[in-house]
Amino acid sequence: xxxxxxxxxxxxxxxxxxxxxxxxxxxxxxxxxxxxxxxxxxxxxxxxxxxxxxxxxxxxxxxxxxxxxxxxxxxxxxxxxxxxxxxxxxxxxxxxxxxxxxxxxxxxxxxxxxxxxxxxxxxxxxxxxxxxxxxxxxxxxxxxxxxxxxxxxxxxxxxxxxxxxxxxxxxxxxxxxxxxxxxxxxxxxxxxxxxxxxxxxxxxxxxxxxxxxxxxxxxxxxxxxxxxxxxxxxxxxxxxxxxxxxxxxxxxxxxxxxxxxxxxxxxxxxxxxxxxxxxxxxxxxxxxxxxxxxxxxxxxxxxxxxxxxxxxxxxxxxxxxxxxxxxxxxxxxxxxxxxxxxxxxxxxxxxxxxxxxxxxxxxxxxxxxxxxxxxxxxxxxxxxxxxxxxxxxxxxxxxxxxxxxxxxxxxxxxxxxxxxxxxxxxxxxxxxxxxxxxxxxxxxxxxxxxxxxxxxxxxxxxxxxxxxxxxxxxx
Numbered sequence: 001x002x003x004x005x006x007x008x009x010x011x012x013x014x015x016x017x018x019x020x021x022x023x024x025x026x027x028x029x030x031x032x033x034x035x036x037x038x039x040x041x042x043x044x045x046x047x048x049x050x051x052x053x054x055x056x057x058x059x060x061x062x063x064x065x066x067x068x069x070x071x072x073x074x075x076x077x078x079x080x081x082x083x084x085x086x087x088x089x090x091x092x093x094x095x096x097x098x099x100x101x102x103x104x105x106x107x108x109x110x111x112x113x114x115x116x117x118x119x120x121x122x123x124x125x126x127x128x129x130x131x132x133x134x135x136x137x138x139x140x141x142x143x144x145x146x147x148x149x150x151x152x153x154x155x156x157x158x159x160x161x162x163x164x165x166x167x168x169x170x171x172x173x174x175x176x177x178x179x180x181x182x183x184x185x186x187x188x189x190x191x192x193x194x195x196x197x198x199x200x201x202x203x204x205x206x207x208x209x210x211x212x213x214x215x216x217x218x219x220x221x222x223x224x225x226x227x228x229x230x231x232x233x234x235x236x237x238x239x240x241x242x243x244x245x246x247x248x249x250x251x252x253x254x255x256x257x258x259x260x261x262x263x264x265x266x267x268x269x270x271x272x273x274x275x276x277x278x279x280x281x282x283x284x285x286x287x288x289x290x291x292x293x294x295x296x297x298x299x300x301x302x303x304x305x306x307x308x309x310x311x312x313x314x315x316x317x318x319x320x321x322x323x324x325x326x327x328x329x330x331x332x333x334x335x336x337x338x339x340x341x342x343x344x345x346x347x348x349x350x351x352x353x354x355x356x357x358x359x360x361x362x363x364x365x366x367x368x369x370x371x372x373x374x375x376x377x378x379x380x381x382x383x384x385x386x387x388x389x390x391x392x393x394x395x396x397x398x399x400x401x402x403x404x405x406x407x408x409x410x411x412x413x414x415x416x417x418x419x420x421x422x423x424x425x426x427x428x429x430x431x432x433x434x435x436x437x438x439x440x441x442x443x444x445x446x447x448x449x450x451x452x453x454x455x456x457x458x459x460x461x462x463x464x465x466x467x468x469x470x471x472x473x474x475x
Contacts, residue, residue: 093118093211094140094295096168098158099147100125104196108145108173111198115207118142119299126154133161135307138257139337140298141168143210146190148174152181156188163189169210173198224335225257227360228458229390232347233367233377238397240264241430242366242423243344244273245451248439251308253452254459256339259301259309261330264346265322268313271302275437278302278312282330285311289326294337297330306439309338340458361390364421364454368397369406374414381415393420395454400425423450 095112097120099105105122112120121141127133137144144162148155152174159170172185173194182193192206230246232239244260251258262268262282271278280300285292301309311334334341357363363384367377377394384392394415399422401408412418426447433440440448449464456463 093142093207094298095120096123096137096141096144097121098123098126098144100150101147104147104149107196107198108147111200111203112145112207114200115204118295121299126151126158130157130161132307133158134165134167135251135255135257136303137162137167139167140257140294142295143171143207144168145171145173148172148181148185149176156184159185159190160188171206171210224360225338225341226362226458227331227335227341227343229343229345229357229361229363231345231363231365231380233365233380234373235347237366237368237373238423238430239346239366240268240270240273240344241433242364242395242397242451243342244270245433245440245448246455247342248274248304248306248308249441249452249455250340250342250458251306252441253455253461254340256459257309257337258307258340258342259311259334259338260342260344261311261334262313262344263327263348264344265313265348266317268344268346270344271310271312273434273437274304274308274310274439276302276304276310276312278310281312281314283314285330286322286326289329292329292333294333297333297337357384357390359390362458363390363392364395365392366395366397369399369403369411374411377415381417395419395421395423397423398425399423421450421454423447
């Protein structure tokens with residue numbers, strides 16, 4: 001008996017992954033269900049969204065006298081499957097697209113942009129190491145859309161990793177109509193299986209379902225992240241260089257979500273120092289403070305290869321006056337979503353009365369061994385040592401232990417307190433970092449070890465022992 005399209009659709013929808021989990025014939029069941037569609041002598045059948053734990057959308061095309069399946073055919077969507085426009089645009093969700101293939105990545109991004117208004121971030125490769133997935137993606141995304149076809153085996157491992165850590169809702173997409181692959185995606189934890197080319201309605205429905213699921217299961221962050229502020233006693237003291245390299249080291253040492261905010265307006269250059277190009281800047285956050293939340297902020301960030309996230313200063317001259325309420329909100333949102341928030345405040349002494357310098361923060365006052373720097377440091381220490389002020393740590397940058405004019409005893413006396421950290425002078429290494437955008441921590445040196453000691457102290461790791469100098473008759 002030839003079954004009607006409605007009967008075939010009904011029986012197909014009744015298949016659930018509970019039926020597929022145990023039986024060796026699961027792929028056969030899937031193939032049989034597909035075969036039912038070709039029994040009806042019609043020219044074209046509409047797309048069906050299967051009601052499974054993992055949903056798969058199939059476009060069917062049937063030529064008379066043939067039972068071939070075309071998974072990428074343009075089809076007509078029945079009115080009962082259409083979703084309202086307001087449903088497609090109501091969700092402001094954050095999405096990551098991971099695909100080494102530029103064309104497939106662009107196709108996915110364009111399709112997503114037609115369905116929702118939230119930020120979309122593209123990753124041009126799979127994470128090089130599955131151990132870095134959490135550091136790379138964090139909890140910044142509601143949905144992660146993963147290209148299967150570039151490397152199906154690694155993509156499945158990635159889906160399983162994302163699912164096991166609860167980082168986001170994983171959706172996969174492919175041009176392959178492979179039942180075995182579909183079942184493996186289900187078992188890895190993918191929630192949707194989309195076929196290419198993408199369909200706007202199918203994509204929108206998948207996003208609504210996945211977003212609803214993510215909202216239900218996404219864990220809340222238990223405590224606010226730590227706020228770590230680099231303040232320069234005088235321009236040119238090297239606060240930006242230290243803040244950038246410290247932030248990279250902290251992200252690597254802690255393996256937790258770390259954000260660097262360049263608040264050194266109007267000419268912050270943290271992004272240049274790290275060799276990254278930012279599409280958006282901190283000014284976008286200031287101008288949209290009423291919309292500022294974790295999702296909006298994530299769309300403004302750019303990620304360094306170390307895993308560090310950066311909110312860059314603008315490439316153009318920016319206004320230096322920003323209301324304290326706006327800065328407070330930015331820092332509050334950042335600390336809610338990140339474990340560590342590093343701020344390059346430059347020599348912005350006008351920021352001292354803001355949230356940036358409350359008692360929950362740690363301020364690294366960066367200075368050098370010179371009369372003007374020590375004088376400014378002394379005054380800042382007095383102001384930052386009042387009740388309700390942040391924890392204060394003094395960093396002497398470009399420290400030379402053989403300085404005969406101002407030794408360590410003189411420095412302690414000038415500051416009325418001992419120095420917390422000393423960064424050795426290494427002009428060649430710093431200049432190389434500035435010219436090549438290579439973090440100092442990528443090479444073993446005295447200056448990189450000094451920066452690592454500071455970052456390790458924050459995340460509770462033991463100190464790095466000093467390397468013993470090798471004996472030599474030539475010193």
